[in-house]
Structures are given as C-alpha cells and as structure tokens.
Amino acid sequence: MKQWDTPEKLEDLICELVSWDSRTSTQGEIDFSNRIKNKLLELDYFKEKSSYIQFHDAKKGRNAVTALYKSDRTTRTIVLISHFDTVHTEEFGALGDLAFQPRALTEELKQMIDGLPKDAQVDLMSGDYLFGRGTMDMKMGLALHLQLLEKASIENWPINLLLLTVPDEEVNSAGMRAAVGGLIEMREKYDLEFILFLNSEPSFSQRPLDENYYIYSGTIGKIMPSALFYGRETHAGEPLSGMTGHYMAAYLTKAMEFNSDFVEEEYGERTPLPICLKKNDLKEDYSTQTSHHTAALYNVFLMRKNASEVMETFKSIAVNAMKECQDDYEKICRRENAAPIGKIRVLEYVELLSYAEEKLGIEAVDAIKAEIMNTPDLDEREMSIQICDQLMVNCQELAPATIVFFAPPYYPAVNSTEVPLVKELIEFTQQTLLEEFKVEAKQVHYFNGISDLSYVNYEKHDRGWKAYMNNTPIWGDVYSIPFEGMQKLQAPVLNIGPFGKDAHKLTERLHKESAFVNTPYVLQKVIEKLYLKTELVV
Numbered sequence: 001m002k003q004w005d006t007p008e009k010l011e012d013l014i015c016e017l018v019s020w021d022s023r024t025s026t027q028g029e030i031d032f033s034n035r036i037k038n039k040l041l042e043l044d045y046f047k048e049k050s051s052y053i054q055f056h057d058a059k060k061g062r063n064a065v066t067a068l069y070k071s072d073r074t075t076r077t078i079v080l081i082s083h084f085d086t087v088h089t090e091e092f093g094a095l096g097d098l099a100f101q102p103r104a105l106t107e108e109l110k111q112m113i114d115g116l117p118k119d120a121q122v123d124l125m126s127g128d129y130l131f132g133r134g135t136m137d138m139k140m141g142l143a144l145h146l147q148l149l150e151k152a153s154i155e156n157w158p159i160n161l162l163l164l165t166v167p168d169e170e171v172n173s174a175g176m177r178a179a180v181g182g183l184i185e186m187r188e189k190y191d192l193e194f195i196l197f198l199n200s201e202p203s204f205s206q207r208p209l210d211e212n213y214y215i216y217s218g219t220i221g222k223i224m225p226s227a228l229f230y231g232r233e234t235h236a237g238e239p240l241s242g243m244t245g246h247y248m249a250a251y252l253t254k255a256m257e258f259n260s261d262f263v264e265e266e267y268g269e270r271t272p273l274p275i276c277l278k279k280n281d282l283k284e285d286y287s288t289q290t291s292h293h294t295a296a297l298y299n300v301f302l303m304r305k306n307a308s309e310v311m312e313t314f315k316s317i318a319v320n321a322m323k324e325c326q327d328d329y330e331k332i333c334r335r336e337n338a339a340p341i342g343k344i345r346v347l348e349y350v351e352l353l354s355y356a357e358e359k360l361g362i363e364a365v366d367a368i369k370a371e372i373m374n375t376p377d378l379d380e381r382e383m384s385i386q387i388c389d390q391l392m393v394n395c396q397e398l399a400p401a402t403i404v405f406f407a408p409p410y411y412p413a414v415n416s417t418e419v420p421l422v423k424e425l426i427e428f429t430q431q432t433l434l435e436e437f438k439v440e441a442k443q444v445h446y447f448n449g450i451s452d453l454s455y456v457n458y459e460k461h462d463r464g465w466k467a468y469m470n471n472t473p474i475w476g477d478v479y480s481i482p483f484e485g486m487q488k489l490q491a492p493v494l495n496i497g498p499f500g501k502d503a504h505k506l507t508e509r510l511h512k513e514s515a516f517v518n519t520p521y522v523l524q525k526v527i528e529k530l531y532l533k534t535e536l537v538v
Helices: 007-019 027-040 044-048 090-098 102-115 118-126 135-155 174-189 245-256 307-336 349-360 362-373 380-393 420-437 465-470 512-532
Strands: 053-057 063-069 076-083 129-131 160-166 193-199 213-216 221-223 225-230 275-281 293-302 345-348 401-406 441-444 493-495 509-511
Touching: 007 102, 007 129, 007 135, 007 512, 027 053, 027 063, 027 135, 044 135, 053 174, 063 135, 063 174, 076 135, 076 174, 076 512, 090 102, 102 118, 102 129, 118 129, 118 509, 129 512, 135 160, 135 509, 135 512, 160 174, 174 193, 193 420, 193 512, 213 420, 213 493, 225 245, 225 307, 225 380, 245 275, 245 293, 245 307, 275 380, 293 307, 293 380, 307 345, 307 401, 307 465, 345 349, 349 362, 349 380, 349 401, 362 380, 380 401, 420 441, 420 493, 420 512, 509 512
Parallel strands: 076 160, 076 193, 193 493, 213 441, 345 401
Antiparallel strands: 053 063, 063 160, 129 509, 221 293, 225 293, 225 401, 275 293
C-alpha cells in the first residue's frame, strides 16, 4: 500500500516533516538525517535494500542523505535535490512553539489576523494555504521527492532516482558541498548515468505581491568580496596622527553599494545591485584610542562571472576608492598643517599571506590561522576577518592598507536554458500545467533564492575558482568547495517546486493545491517523459 499517494497523505507527510524542527545549527538539524532514514525504511523497497540509503558527512554531526531507487533496465538517473534545514524562528515570538505545527499555527493565526499583512490575511481566510516554518522553504520539496521514490519503487519505473537531501543550505551549504564526492562515488559504484539534476525549491516571487508561478532553468550565483581596513591607531585628541578604519571603509562602501559594474543581464533578467551586508569594528572595547581596524562584507550576485573576474573588478574599485580616500586625507593634512602618515596600500589576501610567510615563517603563520579557526563561537566570516587582521597585526609596516579577500559562502551560478532537454521539459511542464490545471507557468532562467544546484554542473574548463581558493583565508581548513568534483557532475539542472509565499517570514506559507495536486502530477509526468523517450538529447 502506498503511503503518500493522495493529497491528504501528502499533507500529513509535510506536517510530519515540518514538525521535525531542523533549524540550521541546532540538534534538530543533526537528528533529521536519522529521522528521514527511518522514514525511508518504512518503504518495502528500502527494507530490502537498506544499503541504498547512505550518509555523507557534512561535519558538526550533520549528514547529507542519499537514497537510491535502482532500475535493472537502465543506467539513466535523475538526481532529486532538496534541503531539510530551515532558518530560525525569532519572528514568531509567542507563537514559537507552533512554528513547526502547520495546522495548529494556521488556526492560531486566525486569532491574530488583524496584525498580519493584508495579503496574508486574505490567504489565511481562503483556506488554501498551510502556514509554518519550512512548509514552503523547502520541506515540501523533500516530501514530493519521497512520493516519487515510493511510486518508482512500487511501480518499477524504468529509470533510476537518486534522492539527495542535505543540511545547512541556509548558511554555508556544507551539506551539498559534502555530497558532491558522494554523488561521484555512487555514480561509479552503481553504474549510474546522471541525466538531470532536479531540484524542487518553491516558486519564489520576483517582486512584492507576485502571484505568478515559476519554474527555473538555472540558479543565480552569490559571492562575498570583503575587505579589512587597517589604518594607524592614535589618541582621539590627535586624530591626524593616525587613520581610522572607519574612514577608509566609508570610501569603499560608498563605491561598492549599488555599483553597476557588477550587474549582469541574461535573458532579460538582471542581478540585484551589490550591497554591504555587514561592517565590523574590530576594536573590542571603548577607549579614546581610535578604531584603526574594521572590516566589511559585500554581497555580489552572479550569472556568468567567475571568482577571478569578481576579484579583478573588486580590487580595481578598491584601488580607486583608496585613492579618493588618500586624496581627501592629504587635503585635510594640508589644511591642518599636518604630515600624512603614509600611502594606503591595496593588497589581495594572497599577497598579504605571502608577505607574512616570508617575514614570520610558514609555521608561525599556520599557528596564527589555527588559533583563530579553533576559537569557539567564531563563524566562517569572522574567522576570515580575524586571520587578515592578525596577519596585519604582525605586519604593521604595511599599514595603512586595505586587504581584499573572499568570505564564505560562494554559490556559483549555473544555467541550463540552452540545453535541448531542458527546453523540452520546460515546454512540456508549461503545457501540462495549463491543460490540466489552468496554471500558467513562467520560466525564470536564474532561480533568485540561491540553491544547492550551484554545486553541480560547474563549467568544465573554468579555472577562475583558483582566485577564490587563493583569496579565501580559511580555504582548505574550515571551508572549501569541491570545484573539480563539481566539474565531474555534468548534467543539466531544472527546478520545479510548489507555489508558496513569504519564505523566512512569520507568514511563510504553502499553497495546498499546488503542493498536493499540481506539482506532484507534473513531476511524475516529467519523469515519465524522460523514461519513455527512446533517445535523450542532453
């Protein structure tokens, strides 16, 4: 008997998955992999083939999970990708206990409906939506993949399905990065031919109050060029005897925010403008000593550009910004009849590292890095900043200086719009949804919500990632990206998921008919089309 073959059973399944609180970096995220394994073991297929369920170590006690349905009639394989972690729930306030109880939360929200946005009020009273953390982003995608796996195993579909669900998508994608090697190993071990990476992230709005349903032939990229501004300390009573990091940072932040040099446009879609995500004052306490070292993290979205191209543009902007800073500073010095403290250098992290290793020795530099990376409660971004800062503490003769580097995470952009198979599947999906459900599905070429599809189908001949490796302070120790492995996972990408609204908000919600009727139907039809084709053109 099928467990998840009706809309009602699918709703029960998503409510159960959501009830397994798996907020990023919590015990629930650690526990989820065993819970989903036990859920898979309820299926007769995996009771007999439990070895087809595997864990892939994502560190910190977390595991990505793969589950393989293997046909004996083909090597062709569709990889079904989802993530099971969710963002946190502070915005739920007194409703925190209900954040993971979709039915109870949906009813409770009716008691406070006047405090909700108008569109959420309408959706709540319509009865068409299920509210709760993770309903939309993205446990419904996992539920849909579980249903496909069950149907394939019972009906003996003549195609292989490899379910992959991962932790930590919401922060650093440690789960997906860890899974890359696992996918390669399983492909070789089980003689699999990957023909499609199919994600089921939900349909994200393109603008406020957007009611359109979207399917995606790619995913947007994201990278975080960052800078340490290391000036010279002084007493506040003698400000021109030094230079504050804040003064230096102001010039680069002004130059970076909304800078069109980073904007890309493809298929009529544009990347959002860059912006500063965080600025850190590295002075730990209050005193009248000036703050001579600060850091800033900048968000840049990508479509075609690689890390090398981003660093080249970023460094050029930093050089021009520091020249403007230097010119203005020297004007002030002339006005105040003061001697300038020196010229501002702009160095890439790899240049600072090389200088420090030559001056201090490689072992001393490694010890500095190791101490920082072993410091409790520092995240990957803070570690990156601290490494740059401590190297400058030991190389103060370089000051004043701006050190440009990359801080995690990095999501390369991926796009399969021009792949004939993807074109065919998108046209088929649009036609099916329109004919069966009168739903008009619009194609978006780059999924705008960031997704784990970034870690497959990486450009075979690209070597721009080496600039990222060289300029990421924690590379190879705390953070790395398996670029060479990703280049081995060459198959097109496609994203078809349910419709929902307000991801990461109190009013996160899932459209029931889309989730429990429309999307399950079209996903099955897409897979049937793939295995009924006599010849795949990829």
